[in-house]
Amino acid sequence: MCEIVLFAGTTEGRELAQFLNRYQVAVHICVATEYGGELVQMEHCKVHTGRLDAGQMREMFKTLCGDVLVVDATHPYAAEASANIRKACEGVRRSDCYPDVQCRELVGAIARKEQVPVEYVVCSNGAAELIFSLTRVLRPKKALLVAPGFAEYAQALAGQDCEIVYYPLRKEEGFSLGDDYLDYHLGLAEGYYRIAVRTHAENEELIRVLESCGAA
16 A cells, blocks of 8 residues: 655646546645645545644654655745655655664674674674573573573573573672682583673683683
């Protein structure tokens, strides 16, 4: 279904409205004045009276169903009206384009900036998306998480039927990893992925975890 919006105000605009009405084609006619509206009052025409800026035009287009065909039949000297029509149409066309979920343009720009292959760059809509994507790819059988921690870690792992081992953080120790953390970590069965993530962990803690992952 296509909706027609005709911006009139000229003899040609009125004649085009009459032609469409003759063939029972529904059309929205936009005119600037009351007098202009009276000239295009017809059975199949819905008249909108008053000057519109680009934003108001765009909002009107969005209320219509299906595709929208916009016809500019305003006066040649009505440069501002024509400019607003073009701007409104461009805005609606862009709003209909869904963002590239692979972020290819952004990935390319980051790769060029950092001088690395594009395969090294991963963009996501926040950390949670990366967490869920990682678990879907690795499909770990068993994982170690600290508690309390970021809830999405457990949700992502549970979605892959992963067994979760929790390491409890203690208030009296400032919710930091204790000396026994690596015992938990290295105690996981051989062949399981060791997902040991600590939100806001100190650098030294992360280094210890990473070193243990390399040694395991």
